[in-house]
Amino acid sequence: MGLILTNMLLVLVMCFITSVLTVNENFLKMFENQQTPVDPCYNEDRPRRCMPDFENAAFGVPVKASSTCGLHSQMQYCEAPEPGATPQCHICDDRQPKYRFPANHLTDLNNPNNVTCWRSEPLPPVTSMNAPPDNVTLVLTLGKKYELTYVSLQFCPYTPKPDSIAIFKSMDYGKTWQPFQFYSSQCRRVYGRPNRATITKTNEQEARCTDAHRYTGGENLGFGQSSRIAFSTLEGRPSALDFDTSAVLQDWVTATDIKVVFNRLHMPIEDVSDNLDSILVDEHFHSKHLDEDNQTREPSVQLVNEMAVENDEKGNPKVSVVNSEMSTNGIMNAYHQVTHQYAVADFAVGGRCKCNGHASHCVADRDGKLTCECKHNTAGRDCERCKPFHFDRPWGRATAKDANECKACECNQHARKCRFNMELYKLSGRVSGGVCLKCRHYTAGRHCHYCREGYYRDPTKQITHRKACKPCDCHPIGASGKTCNQATGQCPCKDGVIGITCNRCAKGYQQSRSHIAPCIKIPVVQMMATEEDSDDYTGEDPDSSAAGDQCGKCKAATKRLNLNKYCKRDYAIMARVMSRIDGEEDEHTKGWVRFMINVDVIYKKASISRLRKGPMHMMVPVSDLACKCPKIKAGKSYLFLGREKDDSPGGMASSSLGVTQRSIVIEWKDEWDQRMRRFRRRARKCK
The missing domain is CATH 2.60.120.260 (Galactose-binding domain-like)
Structure with missing residues (x-):
């Protein structure tokens, strides 16, 4: 008898479970058949004008x-x-x-x-x-x-x-x-x-x-x-x-x-x-x-x-x-x-809840006040303004032709606030007028798109990364300032100091105990005079002219510049020496020192030339640099005149600018600009 009751109970339980599963299945199917309600303020993903019911x-x-x-x-x-x-x-x-x-x-x-x-x-x-x-x-x-x-x-x-x-x-x-x-x-x-x-x-x-x-x-x-x-x-x-x-x-x-x-x-x-x-x-x-x-x-x-x-x-x-x-x-x-x-x-008063074409419903807020349910990134009881951080274009009432959706400011994820500037909006062709406020993560600019002073871009990270800008970390003694190059991170080094952060002495220099000149030049034991250079270019090997680290007397003529010397050179540029780059040498650069320069003005160049404005490398023979022929310091601007044929390792095929003691190197002064422009106008008289 007990077995019969147990079997009947099991049958009832199974029937109940089956009925519950059937109900749940039908319940789920009911939700599957439901479609997502269409938002009248959007046509698929595109915004369009919408209004509350009349x-x-x-x-x-x-x-x-x-x-x-x-x-x-x-x-x-x-x-x-x-x-x-x-x-x-x-x-x-x-x-x-x-x-x-x-x-x-x-x-x-x-x-x-x-x-x-x-x-x-x-x-x-x-x-x-x-x-x-x-x-x-x-x-x-x-x-x-x-x-x-x-x-x-x-x-x-x-x-x-x-x-x-x-x-x-x-x-x-x-x-x-x-x-x-x-x-x-x-x-x-x-x-x-x-x-x-x-x-x-x-x-x-x-x-x-x-x-x-x-x-x-x-x-x-x-x-x-x-x-x-x-x-x-x-x-x-x-x-x-x-x-x-x-x-x-x-x-x-x-x-x-x-x-x-x-x-x-x-x-x-x-x-x-x-x-x-x-x-x-x-x-x-x-x-x-x-x-x-x-x-x-x-x-x-x-x-x-x-x-x-x-x-x-x-x-x-x-x-x-x-x-x-x-x-x-x-x-x-x-x-x-x-x-x-x-x-x-x-x-009776017939009309529509005023939402300026940016809402299809008006609802009561927490205080019981009737408010538009704003879309298109708008805000306010009447959708009469753009919501915070959406000021890249001016607010406008939606029309049948243009929904006038408010756009978020482009701040590369480094700002939470922005403002609208009508002048910038007009200059952009009425595309963008947002200006980011209080850029974070050490960024700066209208779009927080570059690093602020004292920081430089980390090339391994996207600009949107919160650590895209790294501190310059310039050495307090070796650097002449705390601001580094925002692209490379190179700090301005004192004379005889090298390195990204200006933390070591260059070759031929030794550390001193002075905060003003932390690196001093190692004294030269033997000095030997050589013949004075002429303006004629001989094409001789620069290594042989300074063999044995013997320094001759730098020609004084380099301090004097005339149209004849201007005509005999392939190029004439004004460039700023950014830093000295120390690294491994190959068979072409052995005996040469590499500098990073930034070409600011090109007064003259050959028809087929590798010279371009902007950053490039400059090569100087070690022997000439040790004898200060030419004398070059990082952080200063110079006027360079020379020939491109054989003045750099590798000749014309090289991508670096070669400067030897045969080149004219003069520390730049502003008054040189007028003279160089005058030479450029008179260059047609060159023989």
Whole structure:
């Protein structure tokens, strides 16, 4: 029996494991079939313009109203359900949900079958243009910059359209306000502006005023139905078709807050009494009829003269009005029976969250503030700047042609900060304008691309390596300075001192105890005079002329230079002796000393010559150098004149410049430059 139970238990366990594996397999397949959501800000890997969805930015956003019916105490309002009908009166009381007309009804769900309204407190009828304006204000705070397409107000049924309305916008969260649009039957009288002024490219940010009878954006839908105004922000603006390139219009449609000020519900009675029939049409009390001859008929006189208060079927107080026939004066009294108040069912603002083409969504940040989810290496609530270290090109709004993605600065991984320089950007052909700041790892330059003073490049490492620059490490006694050659690391050595760091004495020198001259020349025991050199080149072996380390007298003529000597030499250069290079000798360089020089100026060279500006090697016979013929010191500049035929080991095939005691070597002075240039101009006279 126990064995049977054990087998049944094993079967159940296996079934359970099989079912779990099947579920897991299906679960994994479900994720495999899911595709990575497409980022609208990129086309594959290429950036492109992207924008948040168009929306009603006012939906669900609280509105501040300067006046709300029944907010502080119970009030009564009256309205006519149809033309010529007896006005019906009701109450508004914020303490009772059924009779509340709060400002949040302006931005709730606009359901035509269940219209919710905001109502202002009743207003006294205006009988004179000198009376102060109504000035009931609605303020909508969007919480972020939006680019608006329209502002719309839908009025409640059975209520008149206000005669004069002013719409303002703010771009700084309510600190300052700018006129956006005006509506009035008397634009110049109320707002001091012409009716339907023409907008040109010179005044595209100017608010217009539109006649009150034409601002609905369409005709009234009929008595008892809502009327609407709709202000289009770009309508009539000449640059609307070039919106991407119009900074003026981009600024014009940008807003963080919208303020609507109702200035007049009606024009004063004294100003419209001559046109009473028109008023009665607007208030739905009277209809004017014209006969075939366009003659005005007598107005109907079924109007109000008495009010009564009674309870409705549910026991709520209701104020009714008794009708009777009245004269024209009675008509005016009936005009006052309908409550003067503003009533709006829907306040809509259409637009997009402003992200300058660099984001497709706006989300709430940690502080609850609406912020763009920036792409293209941009930053800010509106993606209005490049994010840190991406300043190689200027920030720009994304367009259909160019996403204007911000580019990272090129600092070879040696800097964390950079700045933008417009002059450099223009000089680069509008390619790169970033300048690296606070280069690390001993680098310097706009891109941290070379070593700073006192350091030199390690040729074994890439410039991006954190140890690409090594310290010069010049010997404190043997070197004449702490700054070495940034390419080779060669320190400037004192006379008689050699080595990359100037840490040993050259051949023919011995160490002294002086910090000023750490290496002194070994005294020559035997001196023997030889014949003076002439300007004629004999081509004799330099080793044989100084055999036995016997020094003759250096010819004094080398200190004197004339056009004849200039003409007899193959080359004339000014070069700086960088350092002496000691190393193993081969069969060609035996008996010669190698120097590294930098050729700064070439005054003369043969048509077929190996001379080039820049660093090159120079060879000097050991015997000539020991006799200081020529006398050469590292770190100094000299004027060299000589022949290239046989003056170096290997002759013309050699890549080194040969200098012997037959060459003219003069320590350089600045005044030599003019003389050499003069010789070069007169060189055509050479024989």
